[in-house]
Amino acid sequence: MIFSEAALAQIQTQINSGKNFIITTHVNPDGDGLGSEIALAHYLRQLGKRVQIFNHSLTPPNYEFLDPLADIQIFDTARDRHAVEDSDAVFILDISDWKRLRDLGTLIRPLRIAKICIDHHPLNEPFADLDVIYPRASSTGEMIFELLTRLGARIEGRIAQALYTAIMTDTGGFRFSNTTPNAHQVSAALIGNGGVQPHLIYQKVFETQPPQRMKLLAQILADLHFEEKGQIVWFIVTRDMLNATGTQPHDTEGFADFPRTIDGVQLCLMFLETKDGKVKISFRSKGKHVINGLASRFGGGGHPFAAGAVIEGAMPDVVPMVVDEARTLFS
Numbered sequence: 001m002i003f004s005e006a007a008l009a010q011i012q013t014q015i016n017s018g019k020n021f022i023i024t025t026h027v028n029p030d031g032d033g034l035g036s037e038i039a040l041a042h043y044l045r046q047l048g049k050r051v052q053i054f055n056h057s058l059t060p061p062n063y064e065f066l067d068p069l070a071d072i073q074i075f076d077t078a079r080d081r082h083a084v085e086d087s088d089a090v091f092i093l094d095i096s097d098w099k100r101l102r103d104l105g106t107l108i109r110p111l112r113i114a115k116i117c118i119d120h121h122p123l124n125e126p127f128a129d130l131d132v133i134y135p136r137a138s139s140t141g142e143m144i145f146e147l148l149t150r151l152g153a154r155i156e157g158r159i160a161q162a163l164y165t166a167i168m169t170d171t172g173g174f175r176f177s178n179t180t181p182n183a184h185q186v187s188a189a190l191i192g193n194g195g196v197q198p199h200l201i202y203q204k205v206f207e208t209q210p211p212q213r214m215k216l217l218a219q220i221l222a223d224l225h226f227e228e229k230g231q232i233v234w235f236i237v238t239r240d241m242l243n244a245t246g247t248q249p250h251d252t253e254g255f256a257d258f259p260r261t262i263d264g265v266q267l268c269l270m271f272l273e274t275k276d277g278k279v280k281i282s283f284r285s286k287g288k289h290v291i292n293g294l295a296s297r298f299g300g301g302g303h304p305f306a307a308g309a310v311i312e313g314a315m316p317d318v319v320p321m322v323v324d325e326a327r328t329l330f331s
Protein backbone atom coordinates (compact mmCIF):
# COMPACT_ATOMS: atom_id res chain seq x y z
CA MET A 1 0.00 0.00 0.00
CA ILE A 2 1.34 3.40 -0.98
CA PHE A 3 -1.18 5.58 0.86
CA SER A 4 -1.48 5.07 4.61
CA GLU A 5 -5.00 5.00 6.03
CA ALA A 6 -4.30 8.37 7.64
CA ALA A 7 -3.15 9.98 4.38
CA LEU A 8 -6.10 8.50 2.51
CA ALA A 9 -8.54 9.79 5.13
CA GLN A 10 -6.98 13.24 5.00
CA ILE A 11 -7.31 13.41 1.22
CA GLN A 12 -10.86 12.08 1.38
CA THR A 13 -11.78 14.79 3.88
CA GLN A 14 -10.23 17.51 1.72
CA ILE A 15 -12.12 16.30 -1.32
CA ASN A 16 -15.42 15.98 0.53
CA SER A 17 -15.22 19.37 2.19
CA GLY A 18 -13.88 21.34 -0.79
CA LYS A 19 -15.53 22.64 -3.93
CA ASN A 20 -12.68 24.24 -5.94
CA PHE A 21 -9.44 22.42 -6.63
CA ILE A 22 -6.20 23.31 -8.37
CA ILE A 23 -3.88 20.70 -9.87
CA THR A 24 -0.35 21.31 -11.05
CA THR A 25 2.91 19.59 -11.94
CA HIS A 26 6.52 20.52 -12.67
CA VAL A 27 7.91 22.82 -15.33
CA ASN A 28 8.32 21.02 -18.70
CA PRO A 29 5.69 18.43 -17.85
CA ASP A 30 6.14 14.85 -19.00
CA GLY A 31 3.70 12.03 -19.60
CA ASP A 32 3.62 11.16 -15.91
CA GLY A 33 2.92 14.68 -14.67
CA LEU A 34 0.30 15.32 -17.34
CA GLY A 35 -1.36 11.91 -17.12
CA SER A 36 -1.59 12.16 -13.33
CA GLU A 37 -3.14 15.64 -13.54
CA ILE A 38 -5.72 14.63 -16.13
CA ALA A 39 -6.74 11.47 -14.28
CA LEU A 40 -7.21 13.26 -10.96
CA ALA A 41 -9.07 16.14 -12.63
CA HIS A 42 -11.54 13.76 -14.30
CA TYR A 43 -12.20 12.00 -11.03
CA LEU A 44 -12.82 15.22 -9.09
CA ARG A 45 -15.15 16.49 -11.82
CA GLN A 46 -17.11 13.25 -11.68
CA LEU A 47 -17.77 14.18 -8.06
CA GLY A 48 -19.08 17.55 -9.19
CA LYS A 49 -16.02 19.51 -8.09
CA ARG A 50 -14.62 22.50 -9.94
CA VAL A 51 -11.07 21.78 -11.09
CA GLN A 52 -8.47 23.92 -12.80
CA ILE A 53 -5.15 22.56 -14.03
CA PHE A 54 -2.41 25.19 -14.09
CA ASN A 55 1.00 24.39 -15.55
CA HIS A 56 4.05 26.51 -16.13
CA SER A 57 4.87 25.17 -19.59
CA LEU A 58 2.93 24.12 -22.64
CA THR A 59 1.87 20.52 -23.11
CA PRO A 60 4.24 18.88 -25.63
CA PRO A 61 2.36 18.05 -28.85
CA ASN A 62 2.64 14.27 -28.39
CA TYR A 63 0.67 14.53 -25.14
CA GLU A 64 -2.11 16.78 -26.46
CA PHE A 65 -4.33 13.73 -27.00
CA LEU A 66 -4.67 13.51 -23.21
CA ASP A 67 -6.27 16.95 -23.15
CA PRO A 68 -8.50 17.21 -26.23
CA LEU A 69 -10.46 20.18 -24.89
CA ALA A 70 -7.28 22.12 -23.99
CA ASP A 71 -8.32 22.11 -20.40
CA ILE A 72 -4.77 22.60 -19.09
CA GLN A 73 -4.02 26.30 -18.68
CA ILE A 74 -0.67 28.02 -18.65
CA PHE A 75 -0.53 29.76 -15.29
CA ASP A 76 -0.52 33.54 -15.37
CA THR A 77 -0.21 35.16 -11.95
CA ALA A 78 -2.12 38.32 -12.88
CA ARG A 79 -5.04 36.43 -14.42
CA ASP A 80 -5.17 33.34 -12.22
CA ARG A 81 -4.17 34.57 -8.78
CA HIS A 82 -7.74 34.75 -7.50
CA ALA A 83 -8.67 31.31 -8.78
CA VAL A 84 -5.78 29.86 -6.79
CA GLU A 85 -6.37 31.98 -3.68
CA ASP A 86 -10.06 31.08 -3.65
CA SER A 87 -9.49 27.35 -4.08
CA ASP A 88 -9.89 24.85 -1.28
CA ALA A 89 -6.86 22.71 -2.01
CA VAL A 90 -3.97 22.35 -4.42
CA PHE A 91 -2.71 18.99 -5.62
CA ILE A 92 0.97 19.07 -6.57
CA LEU A 93 1.84 16.02 -8.64
CA ASP A 94 5.13 14.39 -9.69
CA ILE A 95 7.20 17.13 -8.05
CA SER A 96 8.22 18.14 -4.54
CA ASP A 97 10.33 21.20 -5.20
CA TRP A 98 8.87 24.73 -5.04
CA LYS A 99 11.38 26.06 -7.56
CA ARG A 100 10.14 23.70 -10.24
CA LEU A 101 6.63 25.11 -9.87
CA ARG A 102 7.95 28.54 -10.87
CA ASP A 103 5.41 31.41 -10.44
CA LEU A 104 2.67 29.12 -9.22
CA GLY A 105 4.97 27.82 -6.49
CA THR A 106 5.78 31.36 -5.41
CA LEU A 107 2.07 32.14 -5.13
CA ILE A 108 0.95 28.92 -3.44
CA ARG A 109 3.71 28.45 -0.91
CA PRO A 110 2.64 31.14 1.61
CA LEU A 111 -1.11 30.65 1.02
CA ARG A 112 -3.20 29.00 3.72
CA ILE A 113 -5.03 26.64 1.38
CA ALA A 114 -4.39 22.91 1.77
CA LYS A 115 -1.40 21.66 -0.23
CA ILE A 116 -1.25 17.98 -1.05
CA CYS A 117 1.83 16.55 -2.75
CA ILE A 118 1.82 13.15 -4.43
CA ASP A 119 5.20 12.23 -5.87
CA HIS A 120 7.67 9.40 -6.38
CA HIS A 121 10.87 11.47 -6.28
CA PRO A 122 12.87 11.10 -3.06
CA LEU A 123 12.23 13.94 -0.63
CA ASN A 124 14.43 14.87 2.31
CA GLU A 125 12.38 17.44 4.17
CA PRO A 126 8.67 18.24 4.46
CA PHE A 127 7.32 20.02 1.41
CA ALA A 128 3.55 20.49 1.46
CA ASP A 129 0.86 20.13 4.18
CA LEU A 130 0.50 16.49 3.23
CA ASP A 131 3.33 14.72 1.42
CA VAL A 132 2.68 11.29 0.00
CA ILE A 133 6.12 10.37 -1.29
CA TYR A 134 6.82 6.87 -2.53
CA PRO A 135 10.11 6.50 -4.42
CA ARG A 136 9.45 2.81 -5.07
CA ALA A 137 6.51 3.68 -7.30
CA SER A 138 7.35 3.58 -11.00
CA SER A 139 5.48 6.82 -11.52
CA THR A 140 3.10 9.25 -9.94
CA GLY A 141 0.47 7.71 -12.20
CA GLU A 142 0.85 4.41 -10.38
CA MET A 143 0.24 6.26 -7.10
CA ILE A 144 -2.83 8.07 -8.46
CA PHE A 145 -4.19 4.69 -9.59
CA GLU A 146 -4.05 3.43 -6.03
CA LEU A 147 -5.51 6.64 -4.65
CA LEU A 148 -8.46 6.68 -7.03
CA THR A 149 -9.08 2.97 -6.62
CA ARG A 150 -9.22 3.27 -2.85
CA LEU A 151 -11.42 6.34 -3.09
CA GLY A 152 -13.86 4.19 -5.04
CA ALA A 153 -13.37 5.67 -8.52
CA ARG A 154 -14.28 3.79 -11.69
CA ILE A 155 -11.02 3.68 -13.59
CA GLU A 156 -11.85 3.56 -17.27
CA GLY A 157 -11.94 5.72 -20.37
CA ARG A 158 -9.95 8.95 -20.11
CA ILE A 159 -8.78 8.25 -16.55
CA ALA A 160 -7.38 4.86 -17.56
CA GLN A 161 -5.77 6.27 -20.69
CA ALA A 162 -4.09 9.06 -18.73
CA LEU A 163 -2.73 6.72 -16.05
CA TYR A 164 -1.47 4.21 -18.59
CA THR A 165 0.35 7.02 -20.39
CA ALA A 166 1.92 8.11 -17.10
CA ILE A 167 3.27 4.64 -16.30
CA MET A 168 4.29 3.79 -19.86
CA THR A 169 6.31 6.98 -20.29
CA ASP A 170 7.99 7.03 -16.87
CA THR A 171 9.13 3.43 -17.31
CA GLY A 172 10.41 4.17 -20.83
CA GLY A 173 7.88 1.78 -22.28
CA PHE A 174 8.36 -0.77 -19.45
CA ARG A 175 12.11 -1.00 -20.02
CA PHE A 176 13.67 1.00 -17.18
CA SER A 177 14.72 -0.25 -13.75
CA ASN A 178 11.55 1.20 -12.21
CA THR A 179 9.43 -1.33 -14.14
CA THR A 180 8.13 -3.15 -11.06
CA PRO A 181 5.57 -5.92 -10.67
CA ASN A 182 3.08 -3.31 -9.50
CA ALA A 183 3.73 -1.12 -12.55
CA HIS A 184 2.75 -4.11 -14.68
CA GLN A 185 -0.19 -5.09 -12.46
CA VAL A 186 -1.64 -1.60 -12.58
CA SER A 187 -1.08 -1.45 -16.34
CA ALA A 188 -2.79 -4.82 -16.74
CA ALA A 189 -5.81 -3.48 -14.86
CA LEU A 190 -5.84 -0.35 -17.01
CA ILE A 191 -5.85 -2.51 -20.14
CA GLY A 192 -8.25 -5.14 -18.80
CA ASN A 193 -10.89 -3.23 -16.84
CA GLY A 194 -9.93 0.22 -18.06
CA GLY A 195 -10.18 -0.53 -21.76
CA VAL A 196 -6.83 1.01 -22.66
CA GLN A 197 -5.39 0.02 -26.04
CA PRO A 198 -1.62 0.04 -25.47
CA HIS A 199 -0.61 0.20 -29.13
CA LEU A 200 -2.73 3.32 -29.71
CA ILE A 201 -1.18 5.13 -26.75
CA TYR A 202 2.29 4.02 -27.81
CA GLN A 203 1.66 5.43 -31.29
CA LYS A 204 0.38 8.75 -29.97
CA VAL A 205 3.29 9.26 -27.59
CA PHE A 206 6.23 7.73 -29.42
CA GLU A 207 5.31 7.58 -33.10
CA THR A 208 4.29 11.16 -33.68
CA GLN A 209 7.73 12.70 -33.71
CA PRO A 210 8.30 15.81 -35.77
CA PRO A 211 10.91 15.32 -38.52
CA GLN A 212 12.99 18.15 -37.03
CA ARG A 213 13.49 16.06 -33.89
CA MET A 214 15.05 13.28 -35.96
CA LYS A 215 17.36 15.81 -37.62
CA LEU A 216 18.51 16.99 -34.21
CA LEU A 217 19.00 13.41 -33.05
CA ALA A 218 21.10 12.70 -36.14
CA GLN A 219 23.39 15.63 -35.28
CA ILE A 220 23.72 14.41 -31.72
CA LEU A 221 24.51 10.82 -32.68
CA ALA A 222 27.14 12.09 -35.10
CA ASP A 223 29.00 13.75 -32.24
CA LEU A 224 29.04 11.43 -29.24
CA HIS A 225 31.94 11.59 -26.82
CA PHE A 226 33.16 8.56 -24.90
CA GLU A 227 35.07 8.43 -21.62
CA GLU A 228 36.36 5.73 -19.29
CA LYS A 229 36.75 3.07 -21.98
CA GLY A 230 33.30 3.68 -23.36
CA GLN A 231 31.47 3.45 -20.05
CA ILE A 232 30.48 7.10 -20.12
CA VAL A 233 28.96 8.71 -23.18
CA TRP A 234 28.02 12.37 -23.39
CA PHE A 235 26.73 14.85 -25.93
CA ILE A 236 25.75 18.47 -26.11
CA VAL A 237 22.68 20.25 -27.46
CA THR A 238 23.31 23.95 -28.09
CA ARG A 239 20.86 26.76 -28.87
CA ASP A 240 22.42 26.86 -32.33
CA MET A 241 21.59 23.19 -32.87
CA LEU A 242 17.99 23.79 -31.79
CA ASN A 243 17.66 26.82 -34.03
CA ALA A 244 19.29 25.14 -37.02
CA THR A 245 16.93 22.17 -36.82
CA GLY A 246 13.82 24.13 -35.81
CA THR A 247 13.43 22.23 -32.55
CA GLN A 248 12.50 23.22 -29.00
CA PRO A 249 14.12 22.07 -25.74
CA HIS A 250 11.20 19.67 -25.10
CA ASP A 251 12.09 17.88 -28.35
CA THR A 252 15.16 16.49 -26.57
CA GLU A 253 13.03 14.52 -24.08
CA GLY A 254 14.29 10.95 -24.05
CA PHE A 255 17.44 11.67 -26.07
CA ALA A 256 19.69 10.71 -23.18
CA ASP A 257 18.20 7.22 -23.32
CA PHE A 258 19.48 6.60 -26.85
CA PRO A 259 23.28 6.45 -26.49
CA ARG A 260 22.77 4.47 -23.30
CA THR A 261 21.71 1.56 -25.53
CA ILE A 262 25.32 1.26 -26.78
CA ASP A 263 27.08 -1.86 -25.55
CA GLY A 264 29.42 -1.12 -22.64
CA VAL A 265 27.90 2.28 -21.86
CA GLN A 266 26.91 2.60 -18.20
CA LEU A 267 26.20 6.31 -18.00
CA CYS A 268 24.91 8.84 -20.48
CA LEU A 269 25.06 12.59 -19.95
CA MET A 270 23.12 15.10 -22.00
CA PHE A 271 24.12 18.76 -21.79
CA LEU A 272 21.35 21.08 -22.99
CA GLU A 273 22.04 24.81 -23.30
CA THR A 274 19.09 26.84 -22.00
CA LYS A 275 18.11 30.24 -23.31
CA ASP A 276 19.07 31.97 -20.09
CA GLY A 277 22.72 30.94 -20.25
CA LYS A 278 22.56 27.81 -18.15
CA VAL A 279 23.21 24.16 -18.90
CA LYS A 280 20.64 21.51 -18.10
CA ILE A 281 22.15 18.08 -17.55
CA SER A 282 20.34 14.76 -17.77
CA PHE A 283 22.03 11.80 -16.10
CA ARG A 284 20.96 8.32 -17.22
CA SER A 285 22.50 5.18 -15.73
CA LYS A 286 22.07 1.68 -17.07
CA GLY A 287 21.47 0.47 -13.53
CA LYS A 288 24.92 -0.34 -12.21
CA HIS A 289 25.75 3.13 -10.92
CA VAL A 290 23.48 5.25 -8.75
CA ILE A 291 23.70 8.76 -10.14
CA ASN A 292 21.31 10.99 -8.19
CA GLY A 293 24.18 11.68 -5.78
CA LEU A 294 26.21 12.91 -8.72
CA ALA A 295 23.34 15.17 -9.80
CA SER A 296 22.93 16.53 -6.28
CA ARG A 297 26.60 17.59 -6.24
CA PHE A 298 25.52 20.09 -8.88
CA GLY A 299 22.38 21.21 -7.07
CA GLY A 300 20.08 18.74 -8.81
CA GLY A 301 18.62 15.38 -7.91
CA GLY A 302 16.19 12.72 -9.00
CA HIS A 303 15.90 8.97 -9.11
CA PRO A 304 18.79 6.54 -8.57
CA PHE A 305 19.20 5.88 -12.29
CA ALA A 306 17.64 8.98 -13.86
CA ALA A 307 18.45 12.40 -12.51
CA GLY A 308 19.00 15.99 -13.56
CA ALA A 309 20.65 19.26 -12.65
CA VAL A 310 20.86 22.81 -13.97
CA ILE A 311 24.18 24.63 -13.75
CA GLU A 312 24.86 28.27 -14.35
CA GLY A 313 27.70 28.69 -16.80
CA ALA A 314 28.87 28.19 -20.34
CA MET A 315 28.94 24.81 -22.04
CA PRO A 316 32.77 24.69 -22.42
CA ASP A 317 33.16 25.16 -18.64
CA VAL A 318 30.30 22.99 -17.48
CA VAL A 319 31.02 19.89 -19.58
CA PRO A 320 34.54 19.07 -18.29
CA MET A 321 33.52 19.86 -14.73
CA VAL A 322 30.63 17.39 -14.79
CA VAL A 323 32.41 14.75 -16.86
CA ASP A 324 35.36 14.80 -14.43
CA GLU A 325 32.99 14.32 -11.52
CA ALA A 326 31.21 11.48 -13.37
CA ARG A 327 34.55 9.71 -13.91
CA THR A 328 34.96 9.33 -10.17
CA LEU A 329 32.13 6.78 -10.25
CA PHE A 330 34.33 4.55 -12.38
CA SER A 331 37.66 4.85 -10.59
Ligand SMILES: [Mn+2]
Nearest residue numbers: 032094139140
Ligand atom coordinates in the same frame (compact mmCIF):
# COMPACT_ATOMS: atom_id res chain seq x y z
MN1 LIG B 1 7.29 10.81 -12.67
